[in-house]
Amino acid sequence: MKADTRRLVVHAPMIVLSLLAVFPVWWMVVTSLKPENEIFSTRLWPASPSLENYAYVLDAIPMIRILWNTFAMAAATALAQVLTGLCAAYALTRWRFRGSGIAQGLIALSWLVPFQLTMIPNYVLATKLGMLNTIAGLVIPNAAAAFAVLVLTNAMRSFPKDLIDAARMDGAGHLRVLCEVVVPNLRAPLASLGVLAFISAWNEYFWPLLLTRRIEDTVVQIGLQMFMTQEGNQWGAMMAAATLASLPILLLYLVLHRQIIDSFMRSGIR
Amino acid sequence: MNGIDLSAIRKRFGETEVVKGLDLTIAEGEFLVILGPSGCGKSTLLRLIAGLEDVTQGRIRIGGRDVTHEEPGRRGCAMVFQNYALYPHMTVAGNMAYGLKVAGVPRRERAERVARIAGMLELGALLDRRPHELSGGQRQRVAMGRAMIRSPRVFLFDEPLSNLDAKLRAQLRLDIKRLHRDLGTTSVFVTHDQLEAMTMADRMVVMNGGRIEQAGTPQEIYRRPATRFVAGFIGAPAMNIFPALIDEAGRAMVSGGWYPCPDAVWALPPGTEVDLGVRPADVLPGAPAPGRPAFTPDVSEDVGTEVHLHARGAGLDLTLSAPAGAALPQNDFSVSFPAAAAHCFAGESGQRAALRPTQKPERTDETWTATSLSFT
Ligand SMILES: Nc1ncnc2c1ncn2[C@@H]1O[C@H](COP(=O)(O)OP(=O)(O)OP(=O)(O)O)[C@@H](O)[C@H]1O
Ligand SMILES: [Mg+2]
Numbered sequence: 147m148k149a150d151t152r153r154l155v156v157h158a159p160m161i162v163l164s165l166l167a168v169f170p171v172w173w174m175v176v177t178s179l180k181p182e183n184e185i186f187s188t189r190l191w192p193a194s195p196s197l198e199n200y201a202y203v204l205d206a207i208p209m210i211r212i213l214w215n216t217f218a219m220a221a222a223t224a225l226a227q228v229l230t231g232l233c234a235a236y237a238l239t240r241w242r243f244r245g246s247g248i249a250q251g252l253i254a255l256s257w258l259v260p261f262q263l264t265m266i267p268n269y270v271l272a273t274k275l276g277m278l279n280t281i282a283g284l285v286i287p288n289a290a291a292a293f294a295v296l297v298l299t300n301a302m303r304s305f306p307k308d309l310i311d312a313a314r315m316d317g318a319g320h321l322r323v324l325c326e327v328v329v330p331n332l333r334a335p336l337a338s339l340g341v342l343a344f345i346s347a348w349n350e351y352f353w354p355l356l357l358t359r360r361i362e363d364t365v366v367q368i369g370l371q372m373f374m375t376q377e378g379n380q381w382g383a384m385m386a387a388a389t390l391a392s393l394p395i396l397l398l399y400l401v402l403h404r405q406i407i408d409s410f411m412r413s414g415i416r
Numbered sequence: 417m418n419g420i421d422l423s424a425i426r427k428r429f430g431e432t433e434v435v436k437g438l439d440l441t442i443a444e445g446e447f448l449v450i451l452g453p454s455g456c457g458k459s460t461l462l463r464l465i466a467g468l469e470d471v472t473q474g475r476i477r478i479g480g481r482d483v484t485h486e487e488p489g490r491r492g493c494a495m496v497f498q499n500y501a502l503y504p505h506m507t508v509a510g511n512m513a514y515g516l517k518v519a520g521v522p523r524r525e526r527a528e529r530v531a532r533i534a535g536m537l538e539l540g541a542l543l544d545r546r547p548h549e550l551s552g553g554q555r556q557r558v559a560m561g562r563a564m565i566r567s568p569r570v571f572l573f574d575e576p577l578s579n580l581d582a583k584l585r586a587q588l589r590l591d592i593k594r595l596h597r598d599l600g601t602t603s604v605f606v607t608h609d610q611l612e613a614m615t616m617a618d619r620m621v622v623m624n625g626g627r628i629e630q631a632g633t634p635q636e637i638y639r640r641p642a643t644r645f646v647a648g649f650i651g652a653p654a655m656n657i658f659p660a661l662i663d664e665a666g667r668a669m670v671s672g673g674w675y676p677c678p679d680a681v682w683a684l685p686p687g688t689e690v691d692l693g694v695r696p697a698d699v700l701p702g703a704p705a706p707g708r709p710a711f712t713p714d715v716s717e718d719v720g721t722e723v724h725l726h727a728r729g730a731g732l733d734l735t736l737s738a739p740a741g742a743a744l745p746q747n748d749f750s751v752s753f754p755a756a757a758a759h760c761f762a763g764e765s766g767q768r769a770a771l772r773p774t775q776k777p778e779r780t781d782e783t784w785t786a787t788s789l790s791f792t
Binding site for chain 2: 311312313314316319322326330331
């Protein structure tokens with residue numbers, strides 16, 4: 147009886163919070179299924195659900211193409227951030243070189259530099275390099291992230307040093323040590339970092355807004371904006387597009403949620 | 417030609433110098449044990465030989481070839497780590513074969529060599545397990561296998577047995593000795609356990625504070641410690657050391673005009689402050705006499721093969737050991753010892769002092785040797 151009450155007390159707030167978090171998502175999906183005339187009704191399920199908003203979205207903008215752009219951009223960004231972070235972390239923790247402390251400090255400092263400060267120079271540079279309207283232009287300025295370096299430097303710090311020494315004795319060079327000894331034992335932090343980087347790249351808005359001019363070269367966050375018009379917002383279409391935009395993230399989470407939770411709970415191996 | 421030659425090795429980590437100019441030659445096929453207190457730079461020295469750390473100064477030659485700036489994998493050394501350092505994501509077979517894989521040995525040959533080494537180490541049944549599914553002793557054997565598989569020119573061991581319980585340690589000690597007998601590979605073995613050092617070593621190096629205090633066979637080091645540090649460090653129970661003063665005749669006088677070893681005349685100027693040492697087994701108890709301090713028995717420890725008696729007198733602590741069953745003093749007793757059993761260390765550095773040449777030479781006859789050999 148007592149345990150039950152305790153459980154209720156602990157769980158009730160969590161249930162309320164979960165409902166609060168889930169409701170907007172639910173509302174998005176419900177709205178996307180509502181036909182035009184029902185759009186402002188407050189029912190929790192449309193009277194006559196239809197997919198007409200989805201059909202409209204796919205017709206009005208090259209949605210598949212845009213989703214693919216976004217996916218390619220986010221995947222490339224995440225991969226690049228993990229790779230650069232890993233190399234930097236390995237160098238910072240394993241090599242003793244003059245100025246390594248300063249290098250690490252500068253990397254940490256660069257995390258604090260606001261995007262607005264680098265936006266214009268980066269834009270000018272990207273234009274000069276002919277990267278307008280390209281995925282490369284979206285990825286390259288974000289290919290190295292201070293956050294990734296810091297997280298992986300931490301993970302590398304707690305990585306057993308003897309393991310790397312053993313591999314070096316076995317004749318492995320640095321690249322081999324990194325690929326065959328470090329990475330397999332650092333899967334959890336690498337995966338969680340990759341997922342975080344993917345999600346934040348997927349949600350990127352400003353940089354693609356600056357860099358992409360053509361609808362078929364853009365990413366979903368910009369695509370959504372197409373349904374906010376001068377004549378008012380097309381709520382049904384926008385919600386359908388938003389639902390489509392969040393599906394890949396949702397899928398990613400469903401596939402990896404065990405690893406993600408795992409790696410947030412503990413870091414490093416053992 | 418697989419000896420190791422270290423000349424004038426120095427290693428600095430930032431401001432602190434950890435290895436302070438060290439020369440050492442290790443003969444081919446020798447089993448050299450490096451012994452020293454914690455933090456004296458043993459592991460650092462081993463890692464310098466392995467190439468895992470760069471020397472600040474000096475040269476390292478292995479098999480006559482200068483390897484000072486070689487990568488660790490190309491020096492022909494294999495290392496066994498204290499905490500095994502097995503790759504957690506690989507099976508036992510994978511762990512053992514990794515070095516061969518890196519070296520580009522074809523899969524079939526790798527499997528053959530793994531099987532052969534596994535046979536030697538009785539690991540055959542464990543080849544498909546992961547390290548976390550093994551006991552400590554098994555892990556250490558896998559680590560040995562990993563070291564052996566590339567037929568290295570030199571084995572480096574960094575306290576490989578210190579994480580194991582006493583029985584397993586004794587067992588693996590024998591295994592390692594046997595392997596060394598069969599393979600004849602030059603080996604450097606680091607430990608801070610003197611029993612391990614004395615039993616395994618062909619030759620032993622005692623280190624302290626980044627320097628070599630003494631190098632020699634276990635017997636040489638036990639019988640003729642070169643410095644005060646070695647005298648106190650080697651032997652259990654530890655050597656008795658009394659502060660003393662050299663008198664006009666060259667004899668050592670402990671405070672209060674006591675001459676515990678009147679026969680020994682040291683080649684030192686009068687007035688030199690020295691430390692006079694004697695192994696517990698060499699102490700001769702006698703009846704109390706005037707002019708000699710009386711020692712009072714305090715606690716005795718029976719370790720089975722012998723008994724240690726701790727006694728106190730004249731502000732000095734004394735340990736005396738005797739074979740089990742021998743009569744030990746029950747009441748106050750006096751102490752003396754023969755010149756051959758006396759050790760004298762002088763000066764800041766605590767260098768061993770010699771007996772004066774007029775003195776008859778130090779005895780090394782059988783009876784005395786037999787008692788001095790017993791240590792636990
Ligand atoms: N990478 C390093 N950076 C700075 N100082 C170090 C480093 N490695 C070792 N030291 C220092 O060098 C000294 C010797 O260390 P080392 O590991 O060689 O000692 P050891 O004799 O093996 O001791 P133990 O018996 O405890 O293993 C220690 O004072 C240690 O703090
Ligand atoms: Mg050590």
